[in-house]
Amino acid sequence: MQSNNRPSSNGSSPAIRLDSSPELGRYFVASRAFKPGDVVMKEYPLAAAPGPLSQHVCFGCHRLFKKAHICSDCRSPLCGHNCQMSSEHQKECAYLKKIIPEIENRQKNGKIQRIPVQLSMLMLPLRLLLLRREQPNKWQLLMDLESHMEARQKTSIWGFNQRNITPFLETMLIEEMPDINDDLVQQICGAIDVNSFEIRIEQPDRRRHDHQEQPLSNTNEVLRGTFYMASLMAHSCIANAQISMSNDSQMTVKATVPIQEGEGIFVSYTDPLQTTLQRRTFLEKGKHFTCRCRRCQDPTEFGTFASAVRCRSCTSGWVLPHDDGQLQDVESSVALRWKCSECSEEMKSEDISRTEEVVQNIVKNIQRLPVDRHLIDRCEELFLTLPKKIHVNHVILLQLRISLVHLYGNVPGFLIPEMPVSLLHRKAQLCSELLEALHHLCPGYSRLRGIVLYELHVPLVCLANRKFESGRMQQDQLIKELKDAEIFLKEAVQILIHEPVNTPESHVARAAMADLKQLREYIREMENLRRS
Numbered sequence: 041m042q043s044n045n046r047p048s049s050n051g052s053s054p055a056i057r058l059d060s061s062p063e064l065g066r067y068f069v070a071s072r073a074f075k076p077g078d079v080v081m082k083e084y085p086l087a088a089a090p091g092p093l094s095q096h097v098c099f100g101c102h103r104l105f106k107k108a109h110i111c112s113d114c115r116s117p118l119c120g121h122n123c124q125m126s127s128e129h130q131k132e133c134a135y136l137k138k139i140i141p142e143i144e145n146r147q148k149n150g151k152i153q154r155i156p157v158q159l160s161m162l163m164l165p166l167r168l169l170l171l172r173r174e175q176p177n178k179w180q181l182l183m184d185l186e187s188h189m190e191a192r193q194k195t196s197i198w199g200f201n202q203r204n205i206t207p208f209l210e211t212m213l214i215e216e217m218p219d220i221n222d223d224l225v226q227q228i229c230g231a232i233d234v235n236s237f238e239i240r241i242e243q244p245d246r247r248r249h250d251h252q253e254q255p256l257s258n259t260n261e262v263l264r265g266t267f268y269m270a271s272l273m274a275h276s277c278i279a280n281a282q283i284s285m286s287n288d289s290q291m292t293v294k295a296t297v298p299i300q301e302g303e304g305i306f307v308s309y310t311d312p313l314q315t316t317l318q319r320r321t322f323l324e325k326g327k328h329f330t331c332r333c334r335r336c337q338d339p340t341e342f343g344t345f346a347s348a349v350r351c352r353s354c355t356s357g358w359v360l361p362h363d364d365g366q367l368q369d370v371e372s373s374v375a376l377r378w379k380c381s382e383c384s385e386e387m388k389s390e391d392i393s394r395t396e397e398v399v400q401n402i403v404k405n406i407q408r409l410p411v412d413r414h415l416i417d418r419c420e421e422l423f424l425t426l427p428k429k430i431h432v433n434h435v436i437l438l439q440l441r442i443s444l445v446h447l448y449g450n451v452p453g454f455l456i457p458e459m460p461v462s463l464l465h466r467k468a469q470l471c472s473e474l475l476e477a478l479h480h481l482c483p484g485y486s487r488l489r490g491i492v493l494y495e496l497h498v499p500l501v502c503l504a505n506r507k508f509e510s511g512r513m514q515q516d517q518l519i520k521e522l523k524d525a526e527i528f529l530k531e532a533v534q535i536l537i538h539e540p541v542n543t544p545e546s547h548v549a550r551a552a553m554a555d556l557k558q559l560r561e562y563i564r565e566m567e568n569l570r571r572s
C-alpha cells in the first residue's frame with residue numbers, strides 16, 4: 041500500500057489497483073476485502089496552499105493567525121517575522137514581489153480585488169508550477185491528472201483565469217519558464233479545481249467545547265491540496281470510503297462499509313447533507329460529470345425524502361425528481377423534471393433551487409445569532425415552520441438537527457445537569473432521527489455517525505440516572521440502560537479513534553474514550569452493589 045506521496049506511476053498498490061471505465065474514467069478497485077475503518081491509502085499532497093477565500097492563514101507555516109504580519113516585500117499575509125525570514129517564504133517572495141506593482145495598478149483602476157485575495161488565488165498554481173523544475177517526478181504526476189480543458193474552455197472560469205491568473209504567473213515565471221503560456225496555466229488550474237481537496241486547519245487554542253459550539257461549520261480558513269493517488273478516486277453520493285486530513289496535510293482514506301475484493305472505491309466529492317440538486321449542480325459545474333449513483337437515481341433518496349419540497353399546488357404531496365425510469369439519462373440537473381407525488385403538479389429545477397435558497401437563508405440568518413437560549417428557541421421554531429415548505433427529513437433540517445444536538449448540553453441554561461427531562465429526551469430524539477437518516481445517506485463508519493453516537497449517549501445516561509435516583513427505576517433496569525448507552529459510546533470510539541490527531545473529531549474521540557472508561561466503571565460499581 042502507498043503510504044507517502046511517492047506512488048508508483050500507474051497508481052497501483054497491494055491493496056488497491058487502478059481500473060478504468062468509459063463512464064468513470066480511471067478509478068480504484070479493491071485488491072482485497074476491507075472492513076469498515078480499514079485504511080485504504082495514505083498520501084501527502086504534491087502541493088498545498090491557503091484556500092482562495094482564506095484570510096487568516098499564514099502563507100508560510102499554514103497556521104491560523106489573528107492579525108496578519110504583512111511581508112514588506114511581497115505583501116503576503118504571514119503569522120510573523122520568523123515566517124517572513126524562512127527560506128521557503130524567501131524563495132516564493134522573490135516571485136511574488138514581481139507582480140505587486142501590476143496588482144496595485146489594477147487595483148487603482150478597480151479591476152481587481154484586494155492584494156491578499158489576489159495572492160491567495162495564485163499560491164497553489166505557483167507552487168505546482170514550481171514543481172516542474174524542482175521536483176520533476178511530482179510534476180509528471182500532476183500532468184497526469186484530469187483537467188477537463190475542453191469543457192472548461194466553454195465556461196466563465198476560463199476567461200477569469202486568463203485575466204486574473206495567467207498574466208501574473210507569466211510575470212513571475214517567464215525568466216525560468218519561457219514557454220509558460222495560458223494553456224499550461226489553464227491545465228494547472230483545471231487540475232486544481234477537478235482534483236483538489238480542502239484541508240482543515242486546527243484552531244490554535246481549540247478545546248473540545250469550541251468544536252461543540254461550531255459543529256461542522258464550513259469555514260473559509262482552509263488549505264487546498266492537490267494529491268495524486270486521491271485524485272484518481274471516483275465519486276459516489278453513496279460512498280464506501282471517506283477521507284480524513286491530518287493537520288500536517290496527510291490524507292487518509294478509510295473504508296466506511298465492508299468493501300469486497302474487486303469492488304470500486306468511491307468517496308463523496310460533495311457533502312452528503314446536500315440536496316440532489318445541489319450535489320448534481322456542483323458535480324456538473326466543478327467536476328464536469330453527471331452523477332448517476334444509486335442516490336441520485338432514487339427520487340426519495342432511499343425513502344429519506346432528503347431533497348423533497350412541499351407541493352405548492354395541493355400542499356400535501358412532495359415534489360421529487362420525476363421518476364419515469366429515465367433519471368439516469370437526464371444529462372444535467374437543470375433538465376431534471378420535478379413532480380408532485382400526489383397531484384402530479386410539475387416544477388422546474390430553478391423553482392426547486394429558489395425554494396432551497398430561501399429556506400437555507402432563513403436558517404443561516406438564525407444561525408448567525410449569538411449562541412444563547414434564544415438561538416435554541418429560534419432553531420426549534422424552525423421545526424414548526426419549515427415543514428410547510430420542505431420535508432421534515434430534508435437535508436436542511438438534518439443540518440439544523442446537528443446544530444441543535446450540539447447546542448443542547450453546551451449553552452448556559454442548557455447544560456446537561458440543568459436540562460429538564462423533556463429536553464434530554466429531545467436531544468436523544470434529534471440524535472436518533474439523525475442516525476436513521478445517516479444510515480441511508482452515508483452508511484457505515486462516517487465521522488458524522490461517530491459524533492452523533494457520542495452525543496446520544498449523554499442524555500441516555502443522564503435520563504437513566506435521574507429515573508434511578510428518583511426511585512422510578514430498579515437497579516437492574518438502570519444497568520441495562522447504561523449498557524445500551526455504552527454500546528453507542530463504544531461505536532463512537534471505534535469510528536473516531538483513528539482520526540488524525542488535533543482534528544475536531546480526534547478531540548471528540550478522546551472525550552469519548554474517557555467517558556467510556558468512566559461509564560464502564562460506573563456499570564461495574566452498580567453490578568457490585570447489586571451482588572452485595
Ligand SMILES: C[S@@+](CC[C@H](N)C(=O)[O-])C[C@H]1O[C@@H](n2cnc3c(N)ncnc32)[C@H](O)[C@@H]1O
Binds near residue numbers: 188274328332
Ligand atoms: C478526481 S478525478 C477522478 C479520476 C479520473 N476519473 C481520471 O481518470 O483522472 C474526477 C473526474 O473523474 C470523473 N468521475 C469521477 N467520478 C465519477 C462518476 N461517479 N461518474 C462519472 N464520472 C466520474 C469525472 O470526469 C471527474 O471530473
